[in-house]
Amino acid sequence: MDNQLRWLSIGLFILITALSVVPSLRLLMEALSQVTLSTSSPLAEVLRSERTWIALKNSFYTSGLGTLIAVLLGCGFAFVTTLTNIRGRAIWVFCFMLPMMIPPQVTALSWLQLFGPASPILNTLGMAPALGSPQPMYSAEGIALLLGIQSAPLVYLALRTQLIALPQDLMEAAQLANASPFRVWIDIIVPLCRSAIVAGAALAFVSSLGNFGIPAMLGIPAGYIVLPTLIYQKMAGFGNDMLSQVAGLSMMIALLVLAGMLLQQWLQQRSRYALLGHTAQSISFRLERWRLPLEVLLALILCFILVAPLLALVVSSLVPALGMSLTADTITLSAFYEMISRQGVTSRAFENSLLLAFSCALVLMLVSLPLGYLLMRLPMRTRAVIASLIEVPYAIPGIVLAIAFILLFAKPLPFIEVSLYGTLGIIFLAYLSCFLSVCLKPVLSAMSQLDPALEEAAQLAGARPIKRLIDIILPLTAPAFFAGGLLVFLISINELTVSALLWSAGNETLGVLIFNLDESGDSVLASAIAVLVVILVAGLMALLSLVAPRLPKGVIPWHD
Template identity: 50%
Template structure:
């Protein structure tokens, strides 16, 4: 008995070593290998060529500038929506919040492609409306400003979610006391709400900044045609022109990206270090400020922002899919469903991409469900340094840009595996392992939230009655965490099915994913096919999010990110 269950504990003795071993393979081994290759490149002088290359410094400059500007834009948009939808009685807050989060769930390369179809002299939608710029006019999005703008649109929901989490805890009675003391709404907002909201605002800015640093889809679509490279796209081009020094150079570039990301998080920690706001009183009120006649200003403002962020790009994407070629105006004469027929029925590569993406997403979601149930149990039952270390190691791959995870897995699995003598590089399995590492934290969070709401006495009573671990798991734990586990499956499936950054470096012939095919179709001039495939992806995202919305009432608080 003692070999199976620790005395005085409900945990099997093998469970924590199993979870730690999985985390070592998915997180520690790849990142350690990446660090070793980077150190080796520094030792043999290979890093000198990297750091003296003007392309590195230009890419670093573009990375920082676009990330800073994109973060500023996301702060402006995200905070506006967070304050209005959380603290006011503006109508239709639920549907507006749902629609506002949608751009975050749409793949960044689809967002970039939609905006390209929406702007410039060749836009089918603008041509149909007779408002397109004259032929020969530049495409404004193929610029540093264009990349930053789309960063802001893509990551504004991250700021919204981070800030909303803090605003829901703002005490209603404190604001009411200030109003009864004669303070106007603006003064109460400035002196009470804004200071309490600063931690969420700073956290949202940090998350947005790190996401901008690691974004590949937007600068790939908008930057590469204009020879504007960020560090992520520079790594991609280094692999495209492979040499014997590529691994060392890419390891050093990955370290630069990681350092910039860590620096952004360090700024967040320093900004929050001197703040200590204690919240007392009644929190989580549905509405704090009655905006009265200002509804006629703020509601159209939010709807207009949603139109330009979501509706207009989707309509442009649809228009691009319904014309025979990019630049042809959409009319009844040019309307054609050829692109949809091509991607669904004739193009072998798109059918392969659908099959691969659905397979990878389903296996990743199912596999991580099993791991999350086990890891969540261990991490909520243990309270020691080892469990905190394992939890941190699970978070690291998700916090790092996907391009770094891809490089790390290439370094580990490019050579044949010991004993087995087979290599995973060039197969779908290396993408699957990289997905496991990247999305483990996404799957784990809802399950951990559910475990923390369980009363340990339920399981302890069953254990004292003689029920073994698997019996307790089957009869008590799994039924109680099932709603959160189901939500984690949908979230992981949704993210993995549309992923590009990790698979951009790991795919080979026959292992293309939807994100890779959309990028390749657009890059090769098949913008109508890329648009049609993107429309189908957007519809799939909306369907999955609506399914989560229907499940929301049965889930623990915080599992569905856009709901209170």
Template identity: 45%
Template sequence: MTVDSIAVPRPAWRGLAPDWRWREGSRLTLALAAFVVLFSLLPMGRLIAAAFGGGVVAFWQVLDTPEVWRAARNTLAVAFGSGALALVVGTGFALVLSVTTLRARTPLAFILVMSLMIAPQISALAFKTLAGPASPLLKLVGLAPSPGTPNPMLGGFGIILVMGLHHAPLVAVTLASGLASIPRSLIEAALIEGASPWQVVRLIVLPLLRPFILTAALLVFVAGAGNFGIPALLGLPVGYTTLPTLLYRKLASFGPGTIGDAAAISMLIALIAGAGVIAAGLLMARAHSRFENDHRIEPFWMLGRWRPVVEIAVWGFVALTILLPLASLAATSLVPAYGVRLSWRSMTLAPYAEVLFRQDLTVRAFRNSLALSGATAISLGAMTLASAYVLDRARPKLRAAAFAVIELPYAIPGIVLAIACILLFIQPLPLIGVSIYATPLIILFAYHARFFAVALKPVLAAMATLDHAVEEAAICDGVPLRQRLCHIILPLVFPAVFAGMLMVFLLAFNELTVSALLWSAGTETLGVAMLSLEDSGLAAEAAAVAVSATALACLLMLAMQMLARRLPDNALPWQALAGPRTGRAGG
């Protein structure tokens, strides 16, 4: 008997590969297909049908009006202006955290990402309370503008400033991905040849980062074009409208033809954002294909005696742009009324007691946001386990295409998704004749569509790191798929599932852009309640809601940090931004 004639058994997993979907995974595959159709294709298809239902001429007639052109110009100005600021600030932070021996990089990265995770409307409210004539902090130090002075944060300048600072961490996280892929050998070779750290950054690092810088620029442009919370708080009070806030005002008017006009404007926003998303995706794919390596860059710029100076400058900037506005927000929540000077005698917790226990609107909003975000997080946790299992075993091109469709509702502006949901559910559902419009279920549906990709990403990353030997052995022993998922796969990827659930809860709890158009009496969310309080002139109560939501966001991020060691490398954005922990870096 020769070696070639010996029947070597193939692993059971390999035998399943050609017809895996039909032999035991067909139900999971069909479930994933149903998720994709329900949460991605149906809403966007309905929006496209409504926008172009009357033809291209009717679509153009809706857009060819002075108010739309003015809002479009403002949108582009805000998107380009805030994007440029975010690019400068975010690039600076990414380089400082990745290439210098700055200490305490992880806490610094945590605070930066926290400012991104905080809802945009909270950032806008924080800067608004800081710069106005009623600012408790400025009154405390005698620097408050005189009464009646316009708040400098209201209008285009304030929107660009706040939005640029809010989106800067997005640039930093994107560039951190590129910095992690630069081969360490290039840096070491340049330093051995006598190049200075600045020459390495200018001649090697920045040229290699060019695709990531372009990608980051496109991402912050898209985020700026679709942002609703910041223009709503800083633009609407002075009549400065962007396309998202114009859409909000049109739907609030309930005039004739409102839905058709809203669909057309939503389609314009989606086209602007979609072009940026597609270009960013193509650039990122090319960048990753060029720079894959296992030896990531490490801090090489030894600051030496300049390290305290750099640290003071970096932390001073963070304190001025992140911590000080949040402190102003907290101070505003501790005074009994608008314009009261903060002191030990005037300090009060009455606004917190009012919004947390007494006021029906805010109590209901807290309850609704907790229920909706919690239900979304739990159900998406279950959905992503099955979906990631299917996608991990799909062909690369099919997996990429499926995830692109799943990510579509998250990539487009939230206000566009809200219009799509209104169009989809404004009529009773077929067959059963029940309508979910103006109920909490439509918000729940929109949250599932928007945050499905957020919950799926960490689970996919964890699934890709698993060794399939244990599952192959279980297949050989005849263990069915359901038991393998529950007793083998789930215990291994549960930290990633839980991290995705926490991330979804964090984003949904403070969400405003989607719920601003989908709420009805009794279904107000926390973002809607805060906007309503601010519009009503109840600044202290609005600030108390914002501070409470921010505190919860920090607690959730700390909970995810506790899971960091059980997650794949760089699964948490502030981990990726902080870079490797080395003795030289002191981080």
């Protein structure tokens, strides 16, 4: 083995062990620490509990249905905005990405206010249902709907990375053979993108399975439990065996997701197609008379998944209290004034979240490229095992991952006697562990489509591994490389479940701040902060759009 590859492999092996294996082993040790032959052991109690199996069934139902919704939305928008001559493409994609940026608990709150009897919008329009009417969002289908809407951009990004790599030559050859656009889509585009669709669906399922904010807001009031909320409830109950039971539940999720990821790797391998580099022009369909109807359909979908709940969020931040109509007499900016002038914790939370999100995205981008390069050189089974190990920290609920890091770093670090507990450092390390798979998936998907002959030719010319990685692999996978970093930034800036147990006074994040305000009953102030979060992220997206022409094609998902 080349010395460069050897040292690179050793460094990445240590990194994966520290970020993925050690936290997982710590959880496993805690889960098995009190396993005995007794039927009263913590693990036996977890497996014997009827609530465990109810939560497991509910988790599969909501996550599966949410993944189906995410795949339909994400694939539909990816195909239309990437492969057709639809007008205003950047605006469509920009709006489609926004739901993923809104914190899950705020998303749930906005939809509750949109449809419930206390909806400010419906009260203003005189359309609010009578008090005591059932809330339609308090249901499994309501949970799945919001999980699907929040996960759809993940599917979109994973698929779009592959779509922009499809050369126009394929379509021209099919047209010469008198193939219709439908046959081109079925026989060429879908097979070539199958691995990206599988990757996006797997990412959406794992994200839905570990989502805490939406099931907590919509499920707990209705008595509908899923695994993350069951773990949260057990943690709230304390008890001597609480950590062991929670760790046992989390390892159950990890094993299930591990099996799913192995299946995904197998399916991706079977659907792999190699492309020899990129061409100057990607596949494009002309919609002709179907363009306007399709644009109207996209507008209606975006009004439903974005405009209506976002409008409810804005209205909620402008009224004195939820349940009031928005009129000239009731409209007020008191929540924004309170947030800016009296809440010093708000600016601190913004600074902490931006620092954590940017640092985490940058580090993981630098790691994912060489890591993906090394993984693609391994046998399929070995690669599947390592990829599954990397997936585990993201698959398990964030609250449980936080417990693992608390157990790991509760004591000062050996030799240097420095404690990370209660600092931003422990949150940063937990983010690296949690989001490594998020950044790696698009890179692996892109690398799986590259023809090995490209690198082999460079190797015959005397190029060493690092040179090949920088001059060949990086340019061809640049869209996936930057898309992975962008995914990490967008997810981590509003993250809640990991930081919920790791934050301390002075180290609050935006997700924690919004959740705490909502839990304390100050939903109006929470909505005001959430509105600023959306404005902040939308502003960052606009800034990226300005520099997009200087970046490789596909780096900015909402820009051609």
